[in-house]
Amino acid sequence: MKLVIPGGSxxxxxxxxxxxxxxxxxxxVLSRHPHPNARPWRVVGWDGAxxxxxxxxxxxxxxxxxxxxxxxxxxxNAANREEILESRVRSTRVVGLAIARAARPPRVWLxxxxxxxxxxxxxxxxxxxxxxxGGQEPNAPSTxxxxxxxxxxxxRAFDEAITERTRKVALRSAMTLSPERGGVFDTLLGLVRxxxxxxxxxxxxxxxxxxxxxxxxxxxxxxxxxxxxxIVNVASPHPLPNAAFMRTLxxxxxxxxxLPASRWMLEIGAVFLRTETELILKSRRVVPARxxxxxxxxxxxxxPEAAVDLCGQxxxxxxxxxxx
Numbered sequence: 631m632k633l634v635i636p637g638g639s640x641x642x643x644x645x646x647x648x649x650x651x652x653x654x655x656x657x658x659v660l661s662r663h664p665h666p667n668a669r670p671w672r673v674v675g676w677d678g679a680x681x682x683x684x685x686x687x688x689x690x691x692x693x694x695x696x697x698x699x700x701x702x703x704x705x706x707n708a709a710n711r712e713e714i715l716e717s718r719v720r721s722t723r724v725v726g727l728a729i730a731r732a733a734r735p736p737r738v739w740l741x742x743x744x745x746x747x748x749x750x751x752x753x754x755x756x757x758x759x760x761x762x763x764g765g766q767e768p769n770a771p772s773t774x775x776x777x778x779x780x781x782x783x784x785x786r787a788f789d790e791a792i793t794e795r796t797r798k799v800a801l802r803s804a805m806t807l808s809p810e811r812g813g814v815f816d817t818l819l820g821l822v823r824x825x826x827x828x829x830x831x832x833x834x835x836x837x838x839x840x841x842x843x844x845x846x847x848x849x850x851x852x853x854x855x856x857x858x859x860x861i862v863n864v865a866s867p868h869p870l871p872n873a874a875f876m877r878t879l880x881x882x883x884x885x886x887x888x889l890p891a892s893r894w895m896l897e898i899g900a901v902f903l904r905t906e907t908e909l910i911l912k913s914r915r916v917v918p919a920r921x922x923x924x925x926x927x928x929x930x931x932x933x934p935e936a937a938v939d940l941c942g943q944x945x946x947x948x949x950x951x952x953x954x
Contacts, residue, residue, distance in 0.1 A: 799859055882934070
């Protein structure tokens with residue numbers, strides 16, 4: 631099977647490409663900064679906005695997994711806002727054009743979206759059918775509304791693409807946790823290891839997450855399931871409040887304590903780190919109803935087991951001893 635991954639140079643794209651390539655499949659990553667021989671799979675250049683020679687990779691492939699889009703781990707100033715939005719919308723449109731013009735289009739187009747599209751809430755979980763989309767929450771910061779606007783525009787560009795011979799699936803993904811350097815898990819574990827892994831804010835906000843092995847398995851499963859199209863939540867079945875999430879992570883890595891951080895402390899820290907507090911303060915309570923209803927089985931459905939596994943892999947990569 632040939633899989634093309636536009637925007638596949640980041641953490642999620644790398645773990646997905648590694649798994650598919652290791653399984654004997656042909657993988658092609660489309661990147662704005664291709665580095666020859668940097669990966670065992672092929673990396674082809676594109677600009678993420680216009681058609682070009684890269685179209686040949688899409689024509690005749692089996693599946694496309696579009697992950698393209700500027701990282702949201704930045705301050706939401708005007709320039710970054712424009713780049714975050716345009717990088718997602720333009721890349722989605724041009725991928726759709728390449729598929730539409732292909733003589734042999736792929737069987738399936740998997741399109742990255744985000745669980746951030748759902749409302750900030752504590753009362754109930756958001757599934758694909760009854761979930762409440764965000765943007766209208768009272769007293770929500772403008773940065774939170776911006777993220778919702780981006781997610782809606784992203785999905786709208788995907789919906790508008792006409793690919794009559796290609797099944798389309800939008801993945802509203804939670805944060806994908808892997809032991810890779812510089813990833814979300816690496817950052818969270820770094821806080822814990824330095825004694826800063828207490829609750830963030832009031833600790834009530836739900837954290838939706840997925841172990842990277844389950845993300846890879848879900849992508850493979852969705853490629854194979856010709857009967858599933860449309861919106862699919864890609865997240866663990868068991869989101870949990872931040873305070874419990876961080877406590878479990880401390881237990882998994884053997885940390886005896888973690889200093890909490892109040893909201894005002896996080897706001898100040900976010901300025902110095904050039905990021906936004908939405909990434910940790912918004913309550914993302916998302917469940918994968920469609921995956922579960924159609925028989926997908928998670929290897930790591932609960933956070934305690936996932937945290938222990940990820941800590942073990944993290945130590946193995948760095949050859950560090952386990953905590954006593």
